[in-house]
Amino acid sequence: xxxxxxxxxxxxxxxxxxxxxxxxxxxxxxxxxxxxxxxxxxxxxxxxxxxxxxxxxxxxxxxxxxxxxxxxxxxxxxxxxxxxxxxxxxxxxxxxxxxxxxxxxxxxxxxxxxxxxxxxxxxxxxxxxxxxxxxxxxxxxxxxxxxxxxxxxxxxxxxxxxxxxxxxxxxxxxxxxxxxxxxxxxxxxxxxxxxxxxxxxxxxxxxxxxxxxxxxxxxxxxxxxxxxxxxxxxxxxxxxxxxxxxxxxxxxxxxxxxxxxxxxxxxxxxxxxxxxxxxxxxxxxxxxxxxxxxxxx
Numbered sequence: 001x002x003x004x005x006x007x008x009x010x011x012x013x014x015x016x017x018x019x020x021x022x023x024x025x026x027x028x029x030x031x032x033x034x035x036x037x038x039x040x041x042x043x044x045x046x047x048x049x050x051x052x053x054x055x056x057x058x059x060x061x062x063x064x065x066x067x068x069x070x071x072x073x074x075x076x077x078x079x080x081x082x083x084x085x086x087x088x089x090x091x092x093x094x095x096x097x098x099x100x101x102x103x104x105x106x107x108x109x110x111x112x113x114x115x116x117x118x119x120x121x122x123x124x125x126x127x128x129x130x131x132x133x134x135x136x137x138x139x140x141x142x143x144x145x146x147x148x149x150x151x152x153x154x155x156x157x158x159x160x161x162x163x164x165x166x167x168x169x170x171x172x173x174x175x176x177x178x179x180x181x182x183x184x185x186x187x188x189x190x191x192x193x194x195x196x197x198x199x200x201x202x203x204x205x206x207x208x209x210x211x212x213x214x215x216x217x218x219x220x221x222x223x224x225x226x227x228x229x230x231x232x233x234x235x236x237x238x239x240x241x242x243x244x245x246x247x248x249x250x251x252x253x254x255x256x257x258x259x260x261x262x263x264x265x266x267x268x269x270x271x272x273x274x275x276x277x278x279x280x281x282x283x284x285x286x287x288x289x290x291x292x293x294x295x296x297x
Contacts (some may be wrong), residue, residue, distance in 0.1 A: 093122030100145035148270025161271035191240030192219035
């Protein structure tokens with residue numbers, strides 16, 4: 001295979017994954033016209049159409065999907081082998097892409113990276129911070145971070161944080177006008193601040209549990225955010241009850257800006273885990289990162 005052919009195939013892969021010539025061109029650092037020419041050249045060489053183009057979208061044809069099925073594992077294998085060459089250096093090197101939530105990035109991932117990367121300048125890390133569920137294989141991430149729950153059989157999970165706990169909170173001013181809720185059913189009498197889930201687009205149902213009894217409570221209120229930081233701010237301002245991670249409101253609870261309720265309905269649960277494909281052959285840089293993140297009680 002000639003170098004030009006490999007370049008063309010990589011261009012096709014990026015366009016197919018991005019479903020957009022504009023985004024693919026930006027990712028590849030080229031122009032849309034040049035990228036379009038590359039794809040037409042590849043299709044002419046193969047004698048088949050690989051992409052269906054409309055004014056609004058780009059999608060692989062049947063032949064394109066078949067080629068993608070071959071390209072993804074092949075290029076992943078090449079990428080892994082190139083990364084492994086970093087082990088021949090004096091110090092581990094390579095690029096690592098991780099998808100994570102903002103809470104995990106702030107409280108678990110970044111503190112570990114801050115210590116690690118200062119000593120390993122040739123390790124480059126990209127954090128994709130978002131709250132949606134991501135297919136790390138399809139999106140070509142090296143690893144992802146999620147709460148400790150069941151993972152697919154082909155994934156390896158490493159615990160990277162302590163147990164966590166949720167908290168239902170409201171401001172003193174809010175409770176001066178409304179009674180303290182004693183049971184989850186009492187939430188129906190309160191203004192509650194909803195969280196909009198980016199992955200599903202729906203509103204998060206508050207997950208409460210006591211003595212083995214689990215409830216998913218749909219709450220209502222004047223406000224909804226897709227940011228827990230905004231929920232904390234709105235709760236502190238007296239706009240209703242928020243349901244957030246305990247550590248996100250520790251300072252506000254300590255200084256009295258927020259009051260905690262329904263604490264007996266908020267048990268602890270397994271914290272964050274780093275997960276990645278079991279078939280992955282870890283590079284020295286990735287193995288070093290896993291060890292830096294590994295939780296030690």
